[in-house]
Amino acid sequence: MIDLAQLRREPEEVAAALARRGVPLDHVREVVEMDVEHRRLLQEAESLRARVKELSRQVGEARRTKDPAAEELQAEARRWSDEEGVARQRTDEVAAELRSRLLLLPNIPSPETPEGRDESENVEVRRWWPGMEEGRPAPDYTEAQRRPHWEIGQELSLLDLETGAKLAGSMFPLFRGDGARLVRALSAYALDSHRDAYEEIRPPSVALTETMMSTGHLPKSADDMYEIPRDDLWLIPTAEVPLTSLRRGEIVESADLPLRYTAATACFRREAGAAGRDTRGLLRVHEFDKVELFAYCHPDEWRTAFDDVLARAEGLLRGLGLAYRVLDLCAGDLGTSSARTVDLEVYSPGVDRWLEVSSVSWFRDFQARRANVRYRDESGVHFVHTVNGSALAWARIWAAIVETGRQADGTIEVPEVLRGYLGGQSVIAARG
RNA sequence: GGAGGGAUGACAGAGCGGCCGAAUGUUCCGGUCUUGAAAACCGGCGUGGGUCUUCCCACCGUGGGUUCAAAUCCCACUCCCUCCGCCA
Numbered sequence: 017m018i019d020l021a022q023l024r025r026e027p028e029e030v031a032a033a034l035a036r037r038g039v040p041l042d043h044v045r046e047v048v049e050m051d052v053e054h055r056r057l058l059q060e061a062e063s064l065r066a067r068v069k070e071l072s073r074q075v076g077e078a079r080r081t082k083d084p085a086a087e088e089l090q091a092e093a094r095r096w097s098d099e100e101g102v103a104r105q106r107t108d109e110v111a112a113e114l115r116s117r118l119l120l121l122p123n124i125p126s127p128e129t130p131e132g133r134d135e136s137e138n139v140e141v142r143r144w145w146p147g148m149e150e151g152r153p154a155p156d157y158t159e160a161q162r163r164p165h166w167e168i169g170q171e172l173s174l175l176d177l178e179t180g181a182k183l184a185g186s187m188f189p190l191f192r193g194d195g196a197r198l199v200r201a202l203s204a205y206a207l208d209s210h211r212d213a214y215e216e217i218r219p220p221s222v223a224l225t226e227t228m229m230s231t232g233h234l235p236k237s238a239d240d241m242y243e244i245p246r247d248d249l250w251l252i253p254t255a256e257v258p259l260t261s262l263r264r265g266e267i268v269e270s271a272d273l274p275l276r277y278t279a280a281t282a283c284f285r286r287e288a289g290a291a292g293r294d295t296r297g298l299l300r301v302h303e304f305d306k307v308e309l310f311a312y313c314h315p316d317e318w319r320t321a322f323d324d325v326l327a328r329a330e331g332l333l334r335g336l337g338l339a340y341r342v343l344d345l346c347a348g349d350l351g352t353s354s355a356r357t358v359d360l361e362v363y364s365p366g367v368d369r370w371l372e373v374s375s376v377s378w379f380r381d382f383q384a385r386r387a388n389v390r391y392r393d394e395s396g397v398h399f400v401h402t403v404n405g406s407a408l409a410w411a412r413i414w415a416a417i418v419e420t421g422r423q424a425d426g427t428i429e430v431p432e433v434l435r436g437y438l439g440g441q442s443v444i445a446a447r448g
Numbered sequence: 449g450g451a452g453g454g455a456u457g458a459c460a461g462a463g464c465g466g467c468c469g470a471a472u473g474u475u476c477c478g479g480u481c482u483u484g485a486a487a488a489c490c491g492g493c494g495u496g497g498g499u500c501u502u503c504c505c506a507c508c509g510u511g512g513g514u515u516c517a518a519a520u521c522c523c524a525c526u527c528c529c530u531c532c533g534c535c536a
Binding site: 069095097 | 498
């Protein structure tokens with residue numbers, strides 16, 4: 017949620033900033049007008065309320081002193097009370113409407129977020145590949161590496177999409193054998209890599225509607241998530257959801273900032289808007305494991321927090337020896353709640369594509385305002401900033417590892433950093 | 449799932465339906481005293497909103513209701529604790 021006070025103070029600036037990401041000027045103007053109307057009604061209702069309270073006090077006083085005017089006063093209080101009820105109801109209606117519109121306004125993009133309408137205008141910041149620092153050229157992939165992971169997965173019995181579909185429908189992958197162990201190893205690898213600064217959390221995989229609101233996933237993206245209406249629960253699309261609500265409603269000491277958490281969870285996405293696209297293999301799935309990095313930070317420290325998450329996500333990819341590129345998302349491609357987002361895309365030779373495996377975002381106080389997470393320092397109480405990033409999304413990483421690591425004999429070389437998690441195993445071969 | 453108890457400020461803990469946004473204690477902050485510290489004493493100490501005011505309004509788990517007036521009464525729900533049942 018953007019700051020209503022700021023919108024009131026500088027409506028033109030806010031409208032212009034939101035226009036960068038495609039919000040029509042009318043949307044903003046309507047909210048501003050509704051705010052004026054709301055405050056007018058609020059003042060009216062409150063002065064009536066003050067009057068009722070004053071009269072009620074007098075009624076009490078008159079009763080105590082056995083003043084015969086008590087009846088008369090009470091009758092008058094009743095009239096004002098009725099009127100106040102009507103006024104308050106109208107005020108509440110406008111307030112609710114105002115709030116729901118405000119909730120639908122996306123975050124104000126950071127000034128450094130590039131201009132652009134959609135993903136085609138995202139800006140590539142840099143690329144990395146193994147050996148780059150030593151001056152080696154971008155890799156020239158072998159014939160063996162040019163095989164899509166779904167074929168490799170089937171060959172070596174690592175990935176069984178048919179059985180996954182039998183159990184839960186298409187796009188619910190089932191890993192088996194060393195393929196399943198690889199998924200487990202990846203989470204352990206990432207979690208262990210951040211133990212120095214991030215507290216490990218194992219949150220519930222479902223969240224209440226209220227929790228989904230805090231991150232901005234609701235009300236806007238209801239169609240993209242799995243819902244359990246009977247219990248007012250949703251399957252989480254990312255650990256960002258529970259982590260952002262970890263301190264919901266709390267005021268923390270500024271000395272305790274930043275508060276940093278990491279979590280490995282399954283992530284569920286209906287991919288409603290993407291039906292039919294990228295359906296092969298693990299390119300786009302309804303459920304995947306992911307490790308998330310998250311920070312509540314002081315507004316002045318967001319850059320540090322952001323850079324740290326980004327560096328750690330990149331560090332994991334480098335550790336795995338996977339080529340990747342860094343994209344600065346343009347204003348038009350930003351997620352609702354984000355002010356600035358940088359995506360990491362890994363290159364997967366078998367499918368010859370760049371696959372998004374991480375998204376690092378700064379939300380300014382947009383989510384903190386919704387979740388009501390604040391800090392206290394000498395100057396008072398203020399909203400914290402939130403930063404988060406994937407580190408990393410495993411289904412696509414799995415694909416990239418399997419394709420990149422494939423050797424001429426059809427076996428897969430396991431990245432060194434994972435071997436410890438696989439009992440020292442350095443090669444994945446067909447089970448024999 | 450069944451029975452009972454509870455939910456009030458950072459914490460503990462009061463609160464006959466009528467100056468209760470809330471006693472009291474602790475913590476914390478400032479001051480006096482002290483060479484310094486402790487103790488003692490004095491003062492301060494919730495969060496929002498309103499044309500941001502020695503003014504007004506809201507907030508005592510959440511949402512409704514009764515009333516001129518609700519932390520206080522009624523209803524529903526949530527969470528926590530105890531006991532019973534069931535179960536990884």
